[in-house]
Amino acid sequence: MLKTLRPALLLFAILSLLTGLAYPLLTTALAQALFPQQANGSLIEKDGQIIGSRLIGQQFSGDKYFWGRPSATSPMAYNAGSSGGSNLGPTNKAQLDAVKANLDHLRQAHPTQTAIVPVDLVTASASGLDPEISLAAAYYQLERVAHARGMPLARLHQLVDDHIIGETFGLLGEPRVNVLELNLALDAVK
The missing domain is CATH 1.20.5 (Single alpha-helices involved in coiled-coils or other helix-helix interfaces)
Structure with missing residues (x-):
């Protein structure tokens, strides 16, 4: 043995x-x-203080900020300890109600906007923590943010363009914008 x-x-x-x-x-x-x-952790610091990560979205709700994708985490939005989507299918009533509520909120915030609402502004990502939005989603919000900040639309458009993240390895995904980094750049504009 x-x-x-x-x-x-x-x-x-x-x-x-x-x-x-x-x-x-x-x-x-x-x-x-x-x-x-x-x-x-791809941490972002401001004035020696850690304020977030490039990898995890944050809640922005004021008119003077760009908004990210909705978060499906609980008990609060963008809860990294509860990463995961809602697992609701596209025909699930709860999913349809959530998308409709997000759509109504966006239409109220952008009453003059006639463009189609980008899907990433009304649906959560698989992780519920997506820190980035598509260029269409950023451009959709330009008028609201420019008006709230009293900023020329062309200057704000240029700021978005300056923060475009290209495709991964030049071919995977699509161009996008990190919402936290863009909002920090907005706050830095004099």
Whole structure:
């Protein structure tokens, strides 16, 4: 019995050290050396204070800010500890009611807007934490934000254009804007 137990325990100890200690230490060291910003959460600081992450959306509701995608997390919006979509299908009554409420809210906030409402302004993402919106969603909100800030529309349009994030690796996804970074840039405009 001891003859068969000893190699099993030795193999268990070796694999535990390799997979439980050596591998995590190596991957952490490589991540910190090669991608320190991303490895530490892509945090955004303002005046020495951490105010958010490039990876997690935040709630903006004032007229002078661009709004992000709705969040399906609970018990509050953009709760990173509760990441996940609503898992409601496109024909589910609760999903339809949520989209209709979001649509009504957008139409009230943009009464003169005649363009089609971009889908990412009325539906939550799969994680419920999406920090970015499409260019169509940013451009849809230009008049409201410009009016609330007393800012020329052309200047605001240029600010959005200056914050465009292109396709990943030049071919994946579509151009988009990080809402937190755009709103911080807005606050920095004199």
